[in-house]
Amino acid sequence: MFNKRIILFITLAIYTMTVFAQKTDRKLENLLLEQVKDFQGDIGIYVYHSKKNTSVAINADTIYPTASIVKVPILVGVFNKINQGELKLSDSYRYDAKRAYGGSGLMQFYKDSAQTDLSTMVSLMLTYSDNVTSIWCQELSGGGATINQLMDELGLPNTKVNSRTQGREEIWKKYGWGQTTPREIVELMRLIREGKALNPRLSDKMYRYLKNQFYNGRSLSQIPAHIATASKTGSVDDARGEVVVVHAPSGDYMFSVLTKNNKDQSWTDTNEAEELTRKISHLLWDYFEPKQRFKAYEPVL
Secondary structure, three states, rough: OOHHHHHHHHHHHHHHHHHHEEEOOHHHHHHHHHHHOOOOOEEEEEEEEEOOOEEEEEEEOOEOOOHHHHHHHHHHHHHHHHHHHOOOOOOEEEEEEHHHHOOOOOOHHHHOOOOOEHHHHHHHHHHHOHHHHHHHHHHHOOOHHHHHHHHHHHOOOOOOOOOOOOOOHHHHHHHOEEEEEHHHHHHHHHHHOOOOOOOOHHHHHHHHOHHHHHHHOHHHHHOOOOOEEEEEEEEEEEEEEEEEEEEEEEEEEEEEEHHHHHHHOOOOOOOOOHHHHHHHHHHHHHHHHHHHHHOOOOOOO
């Protein structure tokens, strides 16, 4: 316990120094504030440009529902068990039809007793936002409490798994499966990107999973297709969110757009929060890459 407290203290100290060392990009901040001023809901944004060491924080320390973005902390939880020698990506599992769960994903359509492995489960969890494999991976990682302790050790005290986590039943009613802040979820992606989540080898593998996204119609649609990205979306009726890392020519930039209490709760491509997220992503690309402005194509239906 003593060693974990020391690690947490050091992690938080480094995180705090990093945040305070960043310079606020006031021009970009004003552009973003103008973009979101009429949004009918609550919105938080955090943008960080690694090479310039600049950032913009708009309600960036406010807690928002993660929806499926919680699968990023679950990913780290699984790899923590791999780091401890308790799991392997090659481990084999047998699917039980009793695990079927609604919402997004493919495993709910597996035949009963079908064989799978942990690597496939992690890939489905992130690429297709598969709910069955996500719940399964949460169990394999030791459960929500174990993941939450790990988030604390990484200096992310507001990033938590609520669902199926003892003692968090009331907060689950408020935020759903998970919660985070715009700043913290970007910081978690940055730790993975920079090889600082667990260790460089495991961070590298986690990042490779995060680069393969089936749901690419929001922020990613506003970035040239040849540009490498890593991301995760999340959606429930009254909250939509996304976190993205962009490997742009000018240097990596990372951003999150999280919303809650949304008036528009439709499940269409014209949902207000989703359209606003696309506009923000477009604005960021053109801002950081003024010599390579991109005009997104009309969506292919």
